[in-house]
Amino acid sequence: MRGRQIVLGQLSGRAAAALMQDGRLEDLIIDPAGATPLAPGAICRARVDRLVKGQGGVFLRLPEGARGFLRDRGGLREGQTLLVQVSGSAEEGKAVPVSARLNFRGRHVIVTPGAPGVNVSRRIRDDALRDLLVRLGEAALAGRSDPPGIVFRSIAATAPDDEIAAELGQILDLAQAILADREGGPELLLDAPEPADQAWQDWADPPPDSIEDGADAFEATGAEAAVQQMLQPRVELGGGAWAEIEALRALVAVDVNTGSDHSPAAGLKANIALARDLPRQLRLRGLGGQIVVDFAPMPKRDRGTLEQTLRAAFRSESAETVLIGWTAMGLYEISRKRDRMPLARLLTAEDRR
Structure with a gap:
């Protein structure tokens, strides 16, 4: 299918949500219940x-x-x-x-205790609308002791004022109740959102062209097959080139190969293909920490072109990522925050078929 599509359903018996763009899997959320006592966001x-x-x-x-x-x-x-x-x-x-x-995320707003102030997403550029949202936030905070901060997300630009105000009031009340519950032993106060709820929080802007919801939605849309492919180390790069991505205990190793292409530009072409897709591969596989890439052989003069491609590819990533650079052995090092669970832990060997 062409366009932006959100898929809600079951994946190997777990609640899951997937974001597809023109038929390609772009993001994935799987319920971590049973795989970890505390999921990111709790x-x-x-x-x-x-x-x-x-x-x-x-x-x-x-x-x-x-x-x-x-x-x-x-x-x-x-x-x-x-x-x-x-x-x-x-x-x-x-x-x-x-x-x-702490931050309390909603579809239109984020409430940030300890970081006061009313802020609006930079993607909202209409000055009149920005002023309106600031006034809405200030009104919601009026009369509250030790008021938290508020960040209006970009989707607030297209939502009705009453809908934004209602969600903001609910999140402010929730934050106030949790902040008051400081005494006692270790206890879970707010669990991470369900995959469907998180999908609406993170993927609603821009609005999807279609939504597939149901027990067989993953299979019908091809999302299930795409997820299964992410459990394999091999990544096809086109033109016979491929890469292998393996998660080791100390680091994530990435190896790029040109395959049957022996032309002078084969190495650079394969490396650029991997660089453009690497953020998506790491995101969907849930990989982070120290990442070491063994790029295919290429002239040193082409390193600048490859680095520019890497910077552009990671620019829109939400996970904190540092492109460290080349080692003495010609490897490329990347540091990425482990902001989600590895896919291989979420889907056990039995789930992988």
């Missing part, structure tokens, strides 16, 4: 377990016996309770990364 009450000055943070006790790690937090003491939000995924046996900066 808000919970935690207790300081151990201070580790050498690592620049503290270990926390989280609900369900999980351990968390909070960076750059001075002034905390062992046994102290605080509210944190799960900010990413951790390898099995390691502490879950969390943040003390």
Whole structure:
């Protein structure tokens, strides 16, 4: 199908949502229930377990016996309770990364306790509309003690005022209730959103051309086959070239091969094809951390062209990504935040057929 399509349904027995663009899988959300006690986005009450000055943070006790790690937090003491939000995924046996900066996400707005002020997405450029949204936010905060911050998302530009105000009021009340619940042992206070809810929060702008909803929606749209392909290490790059993406415990290794093409420009063509698709591949596979790319052989003079392609490809990525550069051995290093669970952990060997 041509156009932008949201698919809601089941994937290997789990609730899931997929974003398709012109028939190609662009993003994926799968319910992590059972694969992890705390999914990214969950808000919970935690207790300081151990201070580790050498690592620049503290270990926390989280609900369900999980351990968390909070960076750059001075002034905390062992046994102290605080509210944190799960900010990413951790390898099995390691502490879950969390943040003390909470945010409550909705379709039109984001509420940010501890970061006061009313802000509007830069994608909304109409000055009159921006002023209207600021006034709407200020009105919603009027009379509230220790008011949080508000960020109006770009989709607010096309939504009715009463719909935005209603959602904003609900999220402000939810945030106030959770912020008041600081006393007690480790406890989950707000779970991560369901895949369908998160899809509407993250993919509603621009509006989809179609929505497929149902138990067989993934199979009918081809999204299921695309997900199964993401469980394989091989990535076809066209013209006989391919890449292998393998997640190891210490890093993610990417190897680019030109295949049967032995022309002088074969290496650069294969490398550019991989660079353009690498953000999508990492996003859908749920891979992050240290990424090492062994690009196909090419003249050093072409490195600038390849780096420009990489920068353009990662520019629109929401996950924090640092393009570190070339090593002495000619490998390319990338650091990417682990903001979601690896697909291979979510879909077990039994799920993969």
